[in-house]
Amino acid sequence: MELLDYARGPGLQIAVTVFIAGLVWRLIHLYFIAKKVDLSEARCGGQVTGGIRAYFSRFLPHREFRKRTRYGTILAYTMHICLAIVVLGGAPHILFIESFSGLAWSPLPTVIIHIAAAAALAALLIAVVRRMQHPVMRMISNFDDYFSLVITMLPVITGILAVAHVGARYETLLGLHVLSFDVFLIWFPFGKLMHSFIAFGSRYTTGATFRRRGARV
């Protein structure tokens, strides 16, 4: 079996299975931990609104913090937006999504995808260097932080090489690209990539609690 056939056949099936099972297990585990009921008299109603509001408001730091957090925020946005452009705007990716969901949309121009891929890779590399250089980031970073960045970087690198036809046969490069995506899916539920799901829970909880107190969320 060719690498490409394996990567998008059994490899992808294994990856999706591990991804879903891990995701469900991690979320269920949290759900079954007892919830603490707040018996204090609420100053304000609308805890659900507060929770949802916090989910959206925490996408950007409050104005008072922006100056000191500017660099990290710009880096995070560059990384996330550029990855989203590549994943959701690239023609081959849309074909892949259509193959299992039936959903399709118009791809973005190739030049935009190329620029976004280069910017995403640059942002990911800077993020790694920053973790190693900044005293705070260096102290608090662990294996998960670095590994998750590398695992995210691999599909970007292999994707760029495949498009540029550099380093090996196109089929081999494409196989490596899909395989790196399989690895990304497998790692997803075990590490910090899960923040894309857990962020909703943590932001919502704090938003609802502080809304109840009438405090800023």
Place this chain on the structure above:
Amino acid sequence: MSDVTERYPLETDEARLSVKDPHPRHDTQGDIDENERLRLAMANFAKNMNRTTAVYMEACVHCGQCAQACHYYVQTEDPRYTPIWKLEVFKQAYKREASPFGFFYRLFNLKRKVTVEQLGEWQELIYDSCTMCGRCSLVCPMGIDIATLVGQARQGMFHAGLVPDELHATAERAKEEGSPLGATASVFEDRAEWMADEHDTDVHIDQEQADILVAMSSIEIMKYPNSIGATAKILNALGESWTFRTEGYEATNFGMMAGNTAWQKSATMKLINAAINCGARLVVLPECGHAYGALRWQGAAMYGKPLPFEVQHISEFLADVISSGRLKVKKVDQTVTFHDPCQVARRGGATEAPRVVMDALGVDLREMAPTGDFNWCCGGGGGVITIHRADKLRYKVFELKMEQVEATGAETVLSTCSNCRQSYNDAKEHFHWDKDMESLLELVADNLAG
């Protein structure tokens, strides 16, 4: 020309030279085996683990933004003061023992078992360098309420006998004598009688029935007793049915700050029982930040059911009676700035109340930058002011406040927390600073109209 070695640089700016922190130092209480100490720390940390705290433990992406909101990091640039790092050993324990993939971590030893030496090392981070002011909770992009987790970590540390000695002694004294500063019931009655004479007003104590139960903080009773007279004057001017009760007059809660839930409950229940005994519909809490959080937001959890009365901070009470037109005040020709007590404003939601009061007084309010919910902490909350070894760090952090206050150009600093006031006054003496912090409550009482 001789070569100058770079290994031993000149330190001309240092007032005193010494070897800094030759070895990690921490306080311990009790004669407990090290393994038992560790077990107690983890068991009591886990005891109050719930879905909220578990989600917080899982959510951190190690972005480091919390450091940028923390006065300890901003003033020292020491990465150890990064708020989420203060919880690192407890996060390590959670991941290994209680997380969804804990069995992997244990099987392959991916997260090492926390050691008692680590806990000792972390004592400074959990107590000396965190006032639980919650500024970090406001910046966290994942919405993690780090201050709540520090409170929970303190519960583990307390039961393991790993609390800074001064804070432990203060909390123990509060448990045994009913006050952390020796403001026993008889001392309080004595002070109240004195203040009644001083302010030429009636101070009601142990009324059988009253609509309003009032409490004081030990800091006020022992250091700022005019609060007693000021409160009495205002309540008498309103014609309220009110009382202090000697079975529950003290609002501070050092059990909560040190991390002993049983002591926290004991202090809270004194106030709850006093309110029930006199049939109060409202408990008015004094100018004290953490006392507000202890009863207003945590009181019902200690009671086990919703409280049968309303709870207000004195600033909320004043804002209500002024807004409704029941209390009239004279205009005050003064430039002031306002220090927001973290537990009342940022973590309590009563940020606007003092501004309503100051607006009625007509003072020229010059807000600090940042202000309100984003104001910097005084550095003395969370029991930190009791910890003497933390003084140097606390003064370093206070320099931020001095810069903020000076930039406003205001004559006077007002606040509604006696602990903040104590921190200011202590730092004022240390820095030979010329700014006083005064009580908003006393300013109102001194300027009642009619």
